Amino acid sequence: MKLLVGVDAGASKTEAVAVKVGGACAFHIAGPANPAVQGVEEASRSISEAILGSLRSLGTSTTPDAVFVGAAGVVSREISEELRVRVAQHVGVDAGRVYVFEDLIAAHASVFLAGDGIVGILGTGSSAYGTYRGATARAGGWGHLLGDEGSAYRVGVAALREVLACLDGLESCSELGIRLARRLGFKSVSEVLRYVYSSPSSKGSVASIAVLVFEEARRGCTGALEIIRNEVRSFSRYVTAISRRLGMERVRVGFVGSLYCYNLDLLKPLLREELTAYLGREVEIVDQVIRPCCGALVAGLAALGATSLEAVVEQLVTCCRYSCPP
Amino acid sequence: MKLLVGVDAGASKTEAVAVKVGGACAFHIAGPANPAVQGVEEASRSISEAILGSLRSLGTSTTPDAVFVGAAGVVSREISEELRVRVAQHVGVDAGRVYVFEDLIAAHASVFLAGDGIVGILGTGSSAYGTYRGATARAGGWGHLLGDEGSAYRVGVAALREVLACLDGLESCSELGIRLARRLGFKSVSEVLRYVYSSPSSKGSVASIAVLVFEEARRGCTGALEIIRNEVRSFSRYVTAISRRLGMERVRVGFVGSLYCYNLDLLKPLLREELTAYLGREVEIVDQVIRPCCGALVAGLAALGATSLEAVVEQLVTCCRYSCPP
Structure with a gap:
């Protein structure tokens, strides 16, 4: 050829x-x-x-x-x-x-390349896929209604819920919710609902808010960091399931996708930490x-x-x- | 007139x-x-x-x-x-x-009728609305992507996630997930995803699964009861927010909607319990x-x-x- x-x-x-x-x-x-x-x-x-x-x-x-x-x-x-x-x-x-x-x-x-390992995709959505000694396994990829843990979409949903809690006068209104409402210019619940449900690209609109959550996390906002950590933790379940199913002796994981790439500084250490905790041993994180x-x-x-x-x-x-x- | x-x-x-x-x-x-x-x-x-x-x-x-x-x-x-x-x-x-x-x-x-109180709607979706001494307030109604706590849709999502956890080989696979997968006839993750994402009425398809969750809860399945309790707890936040915003001295709450009506036996005591805990005092539950x-x-x-x-x-x-x- x-x-x-x-x-x-x-x-x-x-x-x-x-x-x-x-x-x-x-x-x-x-x-x-x-x-x-x-x-x-x-x-x-x-x-x-x-x-x-x-x-x-x-x-x-x-x-x-x-x-x-x-x-x-x-x-x-x-x-x-x-x-x-x-x-x-x-x-x-x-x-x-x-x-x-x-x-x-x-x-x-x-x-x-042609070697073994587990790839995690962290973009607008999320999923994971691994190979080991001729066998393959996948996990996650359940889409925005049932899954997408660790994705920009899910981070966006969590952020908008913080915003709505504040606009709706709930006790769970947080510093992050107040800041994001101001930055996004939302003044009422119905404005948020229109933004999400009347958008021709609802998934993209929600996912775009992840950028602000990562910015807030970098400014030291603990609420923002908590959202990101929760998502990383949930996503780690999929990677762990694949490594167990394939009986991997040594876990090599690589991540791709826009969310990961643009937020390496925060996501790489968090993924390493959560995966190590889940798997009970060190993982090797491999770059694309x-x-x-x-x-x-x-x-x-x-x-x-x-x-x-x-x-x-x-x-x-x-x-x-x-x-x-x- | x-x-x-x-x-x-x-x-x-x-x-x-x-x-x-x-x-x-x-x-x-x-x-x-x-x-x-x-x-x-x-x-x-x-x-x-x-x-x-x-x-x-x-x-x-x-x-x-x-x-x-x-x-x-x-x-x-x-x-x-x-x-x-x-x-x-x-x-x-x-x-x-x-x-x-x-x-x-x-x-x-x-x-x-023409009196004061808070109504909670628990159907396919959910929302809450109250009146008190000439003032009105609403909370929730954030729709299926951001809210709908306590609704049939949300119970259905939680149930399908249990099913997917089992089909995807996750450690969080539960007795409930196994039983529901069998009852619904799902044998693979992709079958569940097709059911949800390819349905012309995705919201209705997901919500219809709530019936099985309530059946399982009645059979004594703790996982099913836990899903229902979580949703009731989350929904209670909205009712509480309304009662606080309106400064209600005495909280009268009524519930309507198909999910509530068909599951009075389980939902009424749970709602009473969670609302009392949130509000720190007895609530009066009024019938439609x-x-x-x-x-x-x-x-x-x-x-x-x-x-x-x-x-x-x-x-x-x-x-x-x-x-x-x-």
């Missing part, structure tokens, strides 16, 4: 990397592509645009040998199959050369090394048992290096 | 009562009418159908002197105004004779006496300062008697 493409397709954007094995890499970013949100047709068009863009950037008109797509919202086999066929059509490549799997798997490879689209490529090649894996990984670590913004 | 109509318009049905003052009462039930769910036009048509039906049942073709509508989902002055004008048009009555207000106010009057549509009529007349109020209330207590199903 000489020409490969990896794709990270998500609810906010789609990024593709085209790789000439032993040669160059090129990237292209297209629009959102979550089949559960945008629908399969729009998702497949964004994914195809990203793929074709990356090939163009690489200056090649050769058909890729394989296309690996890590996609959010691939909630059933039917959806992943339909996505696969449509992407193949749009890109003009044999459908047998397109592989579609969950974004969790690409995220895992973006931290552990490559971009998720490159993770998709590594995960796909590993699943196919590709012989070129080691060489490709080495190449990707050079051209796809990724770390949280400083 | 000789001919009056009261309406209780909700997300599942609309009930109207037509009353000949000093004479007979007649009822009619029509379809759902929540403007926030069905839209203002459909809501106004259901409400009008209920009104016209009740007048027909009463055997009159006289135009009513006043129509009082207690409606769910009247989230803004614009919506209530639009609803008022449309209902007047459909029914063929002067718009100045139609009054639209929140269902909370009709619920309050269905317990306290008349149907909510008749409550709308009483609340409307009281707000207008009608001189006939006492006589009408006496008549309604006879013809609209309501109590929770035995």
Whole structure:
């Protein structure tokens, strides 16, 4: 295999990397592509645009040998199959050369490459996925109504409840609630309810408030820190469950996602502390090394048992290096 | 005023009562009418159908002197105004004779008639509203993403989290989680997520699970009882906040809503216990006496300062008697 493409397709954007094995890499970013949100047709068009863009950037008109797509919202086999066929059509490549799997798997490879460990995703939502000696396990990912512990959404919900407690005259009104109400400009319960329930992107609106909670925590507000700690504690249950289910002797954990990346200073020590307490021993926290689209490529090649894996990984670590913004 | 109509318009049905003052009462039930769910036009048509039906049942073709509508989902002055004008048009009555207000106010009057007290609504959602010496206060009603403590929805969420903990292999898996998973026929996390997130009526699907939790609590399952107690405790905060804000010397509380009515045996003693603990003194729990549509009529007349109020209330207590199903 000489020409490969990896794709990270998500609810906010789609990024593709085209790789000439032993040669160059090129990237292209297209629009959102979550089949559960945008629908399969729009998702497949964004994914195809990203793929074709990356090939163009690489200056090649050769058909890729394989296309690996890590996609959010691939909630059933039917959806992943339909996505696969449509992407193949749009890109003009044999459908047998397109592989579609969950974004969790690409995220895992973006931290552990082809190795073992547990990845925790802490973005707008949350979930966890681990591999160990050929076995895989996942936990969490219960969504905003039932789960999403540790996510920006859940931090936002907890914060808005503090604000509402103050506006509703409850005894549980806190310093944090008063400060956040002022900063957000909310003067009544109904203003908060309108903000949450009348927003076209309710989940995003709630999640955006997490930024303020982390700011308040950094200013020394104990209420804000308590919210974050509670969420980290709840999320740690999932990571712990995976490590137990896989019988891991040594727990290596990596975290990805916007919430984690932008709040490394607070989240990394808290996660280490809570996980150590849950597991009763030290955990090793591993940093993300490559971009998720490159993770998709590594995960796909590993699943196919590709012989070129080691060489490709080495190449990707050079051209796809990724770390949280400083 | 000789001919009056009261309406209780909700997300599942609309009930109207037509009353000949000093004479007979007649009822009619029509379809759902929540403007926030069905839209203002459909809501106004259901409400009008209920009104016209009740007048027909009463055997009159006289135009009513006043129509009082207690409606769910009247989230803004614009919506209530639009609803008022449309209902007047459909029914063929002067718009100045139609009054639209929140269902909370009709619920309050269905317990306290024109007197003071705090009503707690415990149905699919939850909220609380009180009156005392001319002042009013409300609390809660934060909706399913931020609140709804004590509601069927919240009990359902807590129950599904127990189920998911078991299916996800978490240490917090409980006897209740195992039993509910079996009773609901859920074998995997993804089955639960599909049930919740792919349902056209997600809120109703989740709320329907509360029935099983109450059954389990009656069988002596401590986990189920704990969920119910937690929700009752959280809801009690709102009632307490209202009583404090209104400076009530003596706290009279009444509860309405399907969850309360069908689970009186468990909820009434728990509510009494938690409220007494919160308030630091005995509370008087008052039963609902008349149907909510008749409550709308009483609340409307009281707000207008009608001189006939006492006589009408006496008549309604006879013809609209309501109590929770035995």
